[in-house]
Structures are given as structure tokens and as C-alpha cells.
Amino acid sequence: MLTLTSPVEIWAHRVPAGLKLALMAAATTGLFALATPLPLALALLATTALYATGGATFAWAGLHLLRPLWPFIVVVAAWHLWTGDLTGGAVVLLRMVCAVALANFVTMTTQLSKMLAVVQWLARPLRAIGLSPRSLALAVALTIRFIPVMLERTAQIRESWSARSPRRPRWRVLVPATLAALDDADRAAEALRARGGAA
Amino acid sequence: MERSLTHIALFAALIAVLGLVPKIDLAAGVPITAQSLGIMLCGTVLGARRGALAVLLFLALVALGLPLLSGGRGGLGVFASPSVGYLVGFPVAAFVTGWLMERTTLSVGLAAGLSAVIGGIGVLYVFGIIGMSVMLSKTLPEAAFLGMAFLPGDLLKAVIAGLVTQSLARMRPASLLSRA
Numbered sequence: 001m002l003t004l005t006s007p008v009e010i011w012a013h014r015v016p017a018g019l020k021l022a023l024m025a026a027a028t029t030g031l032f033a034l035a036t037p038l039p040l041a042l043a044l045l046a047t048t049a050l051y052a053t054g055g056a057t058f059a060w061a062g063l064h065l066l067r068p069l070w071p072f073i074v075v076v077a078a079w080h081l082w083t084g085d086l087t088g089g090a091v092v093l094l095r096m097v098c099a100v101a102l103a104n105f106v107t108m109t110t111q112l113s114k115m116l117a118v119v120q121w122l123a124r125p126l127r128a129i130g131l132s133p134r135s136l137a138l139a140v141a142l143t144i145r146f147i148p149v150m151l152e153r154t155a156q157i158r159e160s161w162s163a164r165s166p167r168r169p170r171w172r173v174l175v176p177a178t179l180a181a182l183d184d185a186d187r188a189a190e191a192l193r194a195r196g197g198a199a
Numbered sequence: 200m201e202r203s204l205t206h207i208a209l210f211a212a213l214i215a216v217l218g219l220v221p222k223i224d225l226a227a228g229v230p231i232t233a234q235s236l237g238i239m240l241c242g243t244v245l246g247a248r249r250g251a252l253a254v255l256l257f258l259a260l261v262a263l264g265l266p267l268l269s270g271g272r273g274g275l276g277v278f279a280s281p282s283v284g285y286l287v288g289f290p291v292a293a294f295v296t297g298w299l300m301e302r303t304t305l306s307v308g309l310a311a312g313l314s315a316v317i318g319g320i321g322v323l324y325v326f327g328i329i330g331m332s333v334m335l336s337k338t339l340p341e342a343a344f345l346g347m348a349f350l351p352g353d354l355l356k357a358v359i360a361g362l363v364t365q366s367l368a369r370m371r372p373a374s375l376l377s378r379a
Contacts, residue, residue, distance in 0.1 A: 003263075003264045003265055003266075004264045004265070004266055004273055004274045005264055021275075024275065028279060065274070065276065066276075068270055068272045068277075068280070069280060072280070072281050072335070075345060076335055079337075079341075088336060091336070092334075092335050092336050096279075096280065096281060096334065096335070099279035099280075100276040100277075100279045100280050101276070102279070103274065103275035103276040103277075103278065103279045104274055104275065104276035106275050107264040107273075107274030107275050107276065108274075110264065112263055112264060112265075115262075115263045115264055116263060119259060119262075119263065135204055138204065138208075139204055139207060139208045139211070139256055140208075140256070140259065140260065140263070142204075142205065142208035142209070142212075143208045143209075143211045143212045143215070143256060143257070143260060144260070144265070146208065146209055146212040147212045147215050147216060147219075147267075150209075150212055150213065150216045151216055151219060151220070154216060154220055171359045171362070171363070174217075174233070174236075174240075174359070174363045175363055175366045175367065175370075177213070177216070178213065178240060178244065178363060178367060179367060179370065179371060179374070181209045181210065181212070181213045182206070182209070182244075182367075182371070182374045184205075184209055185202070185205040185206040185208070185209040185210075186202065186205070188201075188205040188208075188209070189201040189202040189204070189205040189206075190201075192201040192204070192205065193201050197200065197201060
């Protein structure tokens with residue numbers, strides 16, 4: 001399973017995950033306190049510099065991760081051109097790109113295992129309501145393991161549908177796919193119990 | 200205990216798969232992803248508590264850095280983007296859908312479809328619209344206008360959630376934990 005962690009190792013990979021997350025939260029809160037375009041533009045410049053320290057390949061991958069924002073950029077830009085409030089539009093767009101880029105930076109420089117360790121640490125208070133950090137880690141591992149299994153099976157269901165019918169399967173693949181997920185859940189539960197349980 | 204855990208994990212995986220399968224072609228010519236259908240199914244099949252937990256687990260994986268949201272999005276960045284309201288609303292939507300499903304005595308398919316409309320669309324849109332309004336500095340009516348583009352597709356998904364849940368109930372009555 002691919003993660004969004006950058007394969008290009010940079011200095012930030014060695015910074016503790018908890019520290020990066022805390023800094024990111026502080027920076028994002030700061031961004032929302034800024035209400036004029038100039039400081040936000042400087043913040044974006046600083047973010048760009050942060051990416052640049054990772055080298056061209058890293059920075060390019062970071063830019064690539066911002067791609068899903070383009071519909072929002074188009075809508076907001078069109079909106080503010082139409083209403084004539086260009087300053088407001090610049091504030092919204094700069095803040096959005098900067099906040100998302102900073103969060104992506106943390107994701108790109110933190111391995112899944114380290115992020116999971118932080119989540120387990122944060123989830124400790126949940127032990128009070130019966131959720132042990134261990135079963136959380138187990139659930140995460142199970143989900144990650146079963147995503148490729150279910151993807152493959154969905155493809156098989158579609159193929160066998162195509163073998164029987166000239167029409168495309170559409171939503172009907174969902175019933176066997178969901179049913180298979182329920183069956184898998186029962187079997188995985190049995191397997192866990194046979195190995196001493198999840199608690 | 201184990202059974203709850205594996206159901207939650209497997210349905211978290213189902214939400215991811217529904218977002219990753221590029222085109223299930225739910226209906227002719229409508230380019231929609233099935234991810235929010237996964238949220239609805241969590242509620243209608245697993246019920247309120249387990250459904251919401253499955254969605255939370257899915258969101259945790261996204262936050263950990265797996266590109267599981269439709270279109271291959273993921274990581275912490277999505278929680279800073281204008282669609283954050285929808286993400287926050289996902290578990291609540293699953294919970295409300297499941298809660299309604301558990302409490303109505305309507306026939307399974309109708310109950311699932313209506314619960315999906317109220318929870319998976321009504322509740323989700325409230326969160327999503329508030330999120331866009333805050334992140335894009337728009338008034339609530341303006342943000343609501345932006346959010347309405349997805350309404351036809353989501354209504355269709357609620358109908359499909361009802362049909363899928365009904366088929367499951369017919370084939371494997373015991374599998375419907377929301378009505379157990």
C-alpha cells in the first residue's frame with residue numbers, strides 16, 4: 001500500500017513526529033489570525049522555502065499534492081473577481097494553500113509507523129471508555145491489510161459480471177462486495193479469537 | 200469484542216475501496232465516487248456506534264497519510280482544506296444514519312434509504328457547508344450554494360444505499376447489525 005510519505009529523505013524526516021504536528025497546529029492557528037494578504041504571502045513564501053530545503057524532487061512532489069485544491073481555487077477566484085473583493089479573495093486563497101501545504105509537509109516527512117505511534121499516544125485517554133491503544137493499532141493494521149484484498153475482489157466480481165452480461169455492472173457489484181466484507185469480518189474475528197483474542 | 204473490531208476495520212476498508220475504485224458507474228453518465236455511499240452503508244449496515252467508529256478509523260488512516268479519499272487525496276492537508284467540514288461530518292452522518300436505522304420500524308430498504316438521506320445528506324451537508332463557509336470566508340447561504348452541486352449524485356447514492364441494504368437483509372438477515 002502506497003503512503004504519501006516522501007521517498008526522498010530530508011532533514012525533516014528526523015524531526016520527532018509529535019513536534020512537527022504541534023508546530024503545524026500552531027502555524028495553522030496563526031494563519032487564521034492573519035487577515036491581510038501581505039503577511040499571508042510572506043507565510044506562503046516561507047512555506048515554499050521550507051519545501052525548497054528538501055530539493056527539487058521533494059518540492060515538486062509537494063506541489064503535486066496540492067493539485068486537489070484547484071476546483072476551490074477556480075471557484076473562489078471567480079467569485080471574488082465577480083464581487084470585486086480582490087483582497088478578500090487573496091486572503092482566502094493564500095491561507096488555504098499555505099495551510100494545506102504545511103499539513104502536507106508533515107505528512108510527506110513522517111513515516112506511517114511514527115504517525116501511528118503519535119495516534120496511539122493520543123488515544124491513551126480513550127482507554128477509559130474501553131478502547132485500548134493495542135486494539136486501535138490492530139484495527140489500523142487489519143484495515144490496511146484488507147484494502148488491497150477488497151480491491152482485488154471487487155475487480156473479480158466485475159469481471160465475472162462482464163462474463164455473464166453485456167451490460168456494465170454499475171451499483172450491483174456493491175451487494176456481493178459488501179457481503180464479502182461482512183464474511184471477511186466474521187472470519188477474521190474467528191481467527192483473532194483462536195489466537196487469543198484482541199483485548 | 201473481536202467481531203465488533205473486525206467489522207469496524209472491514210467497513211473502514213470498504214469506504215476506502217469505494218473511494219479508490221475509479222468508476223463503479225453508479226448510473227449512466229454520472230461521474231460520482233462512491234465514497235459517501237460507504238459512509239451511508241456504515242450506518243445502515245453496522246448501526247450507529249460501530250458505523251461511526253468505522254468512519255473514524257477510516258479518517259484516522261487518512262490523517263496518518265494514506266491516500267484513501269476519493270481522487271487519491273489524503274494526509275493532514277485534507278483537514279486544512281475547504282472540504283474539512285465534510286470530513287468532520289462523516290462520522291456524525293454515519294452515526295445519525297445508524298441511529299435512525301436502529302429506531303425505525305419501516306421496511307429495511309425504505310428505512311435505509313430515508314436514514315441515508317437524513318444522516319448521509321442532511322447532517323453531512325450541515326457540517327460541510329459550515330466548513331466551507333469558515334474556510335472560504337463565505338456566508339452560510341453562499342457556501343450552501345456551492346455545496347448543492349453534489350445533491351443529485353448524493354440523492355442517487357442514498358437510493359443505492361437503500362437498495363444494497365435491502366438486498367443484504369434478504370440474502371443474509373443476520374448480517375444487518377443495525378437491525379440485530
